Amino acid sequence: MLGATGAVGQRFVERLDGHPQFVVSRVAASERSQGKPYREACSWRLPVPMPEAVGALTVQDLTPDPGIAIAFSALTADVAEEVEVAWAKAGVAVFSNARNHRMAPDVPLLIPEVNADHLSLAACQAETRRFPATGFLATNPNCSATFLTMALAPLHRAFGVEAVSVVTLQAVSGAGYPGLPAIDIAGNVIPYIAGEEAKLETETRKMLGRLDNGVIRHAEFPISAQVNRVPVVDGHTESISVKLAQRVGLDEVRDALVTFTGEPQERNLPSAPVTPLIMVEEPDRPQPALDLDRNGGMSAVVGRLRPCPVLDFKMTVLGHNTVRGAAGGSILNAELAVARGVLGGSR
Numbered sequence: 001m002l003g004a005t006g007a008v009g010q011r012f013v014e015r016l017d018g019h020p021q022f023v024v025s026r027v028a029a030s031e032r033s034q035g036k037p038y039r040e041a042c043s044w045r046l047p048v049p050m051p052e053a054v055g056a057l058t059v060q061d062l063t064p065d066p067g068i069a070i071a072f073s074a075l076t077a078d079v080a081e082e083v084e085v086a087w088a089k090a091g092v093a094v095f096s097n098a099r100n101h102r103m104a105p106d107v108p109l110l111i112p113e114v115n116a117d118h119l120s121l122a123a124c125q126a127e128t129r130r131f132p133a134t135g136f137l138a139t140n141p142n143c144s145a146t147f148l149t150m151a152l153a154p155l156h157r158a159f160g161v162e163a164v165s166v167v168t169l170q171a172v173s174g175a176g177y178p179g180l181p182a183i184d185i186a187g188n189v190i191p192y193i194a195g196e197e198a199k200l201e202t203e204t205r206k207m208l209g210r211l212d213n214g215v216i217r218h219a220e221f222p223i224s225a226q227v228n229r230v231p232v233v234d235g236h237t238e239s240i241s242v243k244l245a246q247r248v249g250l251d252e253v254r255d256a257l258v259t260f261t262g263e264p265q266e267r268n269l270p271s272a273p274v275t276p277l278i279m280v281e282e283p284d285r286p287q288p289a290l291d292l293d294r295n296g297g298m299s300a301v302v303g304r305l306r307p308c309p310v311l312d313f314k315m316t317v318l319g320h321n322t323v324r325g326a327a328g329g330s331i332l333n334a335e336l337a338v339a340r341g342v343l344g345g346s347r
């Protein structure tokens with residue numbers, strides 16, 4: 001666990017406790033934390049007890065350890081770039097939450113229900129980056145791009161998407177811990193998050209793109225994103241309008257959303273939710289306070305599906321930013337890699 005002490009790192013520690021395939025054997029963070037037991041270095045912010053075995057581990061520096069199979073990275077972008085490459089060069093499979101390598105053409109940017117086939121890009125890195133057979137970089141998307149892509153994927157598959165407008169209401173935990181000063185965000189809305197709109201507009205198209213002979217052809221439809229930071233602790237809400245390539249009715253759109261499923265469900269991966277999308281029909285849902293933990297935070301919750309007088313349809317989507325939007329998504333990626341036999345140089 002690289003960056004084990006932060007908001008996302010803590011989610012990893014929580015979600016890997018008792019995992020049937022993975023054990024946290026080493027935790028690493030900044031000089032501020034190194035040399036301390038994890039329980040002292042980390043300001044634990046989750047409403048469950050810290051797993052004792054991890055609490056007793058001494059926080060290490062970021063030097064690669066070739067004896068480890070998987071490195072989950074929850075590092076900030078200023079350090080992730082070089083550190084993650086160094087671990088992959090040491091023969092470790094790196095599953096990253098940081099933005100640095102997401103858009104590289106030879107790096108899979110994954111939501112396993114959406115584009116599990118993109119994982120095969122990992123094999124290219126032995127050639128493109130001279131990584132040893134067991135080492136590669138795989139990434140999960142920006143948290144808001146995660147929920148936008150999960151909602152668009154079944155519509156793009158069934159009808160083709162032609163244009164998207166999305167407005168986000170993003171939780172403060174999306175900025176890490178301790179994040180924004182309370183005085184800046186309490187009772188306030190900040191209509192700017194650096195780099196976030198571009199991530200929504202580009203990462204979504206990469207994930208919905210087609211893998212063609214080892215090259216991802218990005219989906220071509222335009223996306224207009226407007227982002228806001230709001231005084232909610234966890235959970236990103238998105239108001240999405242979408243124009244489709246075919247004329248279809250509301251029932252067909254609803255059906256595509258509720259029947260959406262993918263490889264994690266087929267393979268029954270340990271972190272896979274029963275359904276990646278949950279539809280709620282009450283007119284005032286989904287809400288972060290009420291709907292965030294459905295399916296353990298691994299599903300996106302869709303509501304308010306209705307016609308849009310400008311584009312074709314509109315809806316509200318809610319997702320857990322540090323679970324499906326970060327640690328939980330990354331663990332699901334690693335489970336997919338195990339199930340597909342991609343770990344250990346056998347790819």
Ligand SMILES: NC(=O)c1ccc[n+]([C@@H]2O[C@H](COP(=O)([O-])OP(=O)(O)OC[C@H]3O[C@@H](n4cnc5c(N)ncnc54)[C@H](OP(=O)(O)O)[C@@H]3O)[C@@H](O)[C@H]2O)c1
Binds near residue numbers: 031
């Ligand atoms: N928060 C979210 O909802 C979310 C969602 C998706 C993706 N992400 C991405 O996930 C990553 C982690 O985000 P976060 O919210 O967990 O951030 P965070 O709470 O600020 O945690 C950052 C982690 O990186 C470590 N770190 C910082 N500088 C370091 C250095 N120079 N050397 C070694 N370790 C260093 C910190 O260690 P110390 O505790 O020792 O300082 C801490 O463990 C970021 O790249 C972020 O963009 C976050």
